Amino acid sequence: MGEEMDLKFKKYWSDYCTILGIAVVLDPRFKMEFVEWAYDILYGQDSSQLKDFSDTLSSLYGAYVESFNLHSSNYPTHQSSSQAQGKHSILEDFDVRYRSGPSSGLRSELSKYLDE
Helix, strand or coil: CHHHHHHHHHHHHHHHHHHHHHHHHCCCCCHHHHHHHHHHHHHCCCCHHHHHHHHHHHHHHHHHHHHHHHHHCCCCCCCCHHHHCCCCCHHHHHHHHHHHCCCCCCCCHHHHHHHC
16 A cells, blocks of 8 residues: 555656746745755755756746747837837837847846846
8 A cells, every 4th residue: 555655646746846846946935946955855966857847947937938928029019209200219129129038148037036
């Protein structure tokens, strides 16, 4: 019976450990430090599971950014009277850069959050 329970636990743990880990990372008190500590205890240092978790987190954030950019591009931009007259606005440059997403030279918001 104990082996059967252990098997079920491992199955469910493998299904939910990533979700729970992401929830912990989003808690500003813990971020990645707690997840790294827990994975070191559970799987050993420099485990492939921690790398998989980090890759999943980055992939999830990338999907969020992509989705956000798609949804924000659906909203119409309002033009001021000076823009309608053909004058260049400094905010237009920001809008172009904002809609294009983070450049490869810039750190992602996720990296900044985790480093804080």
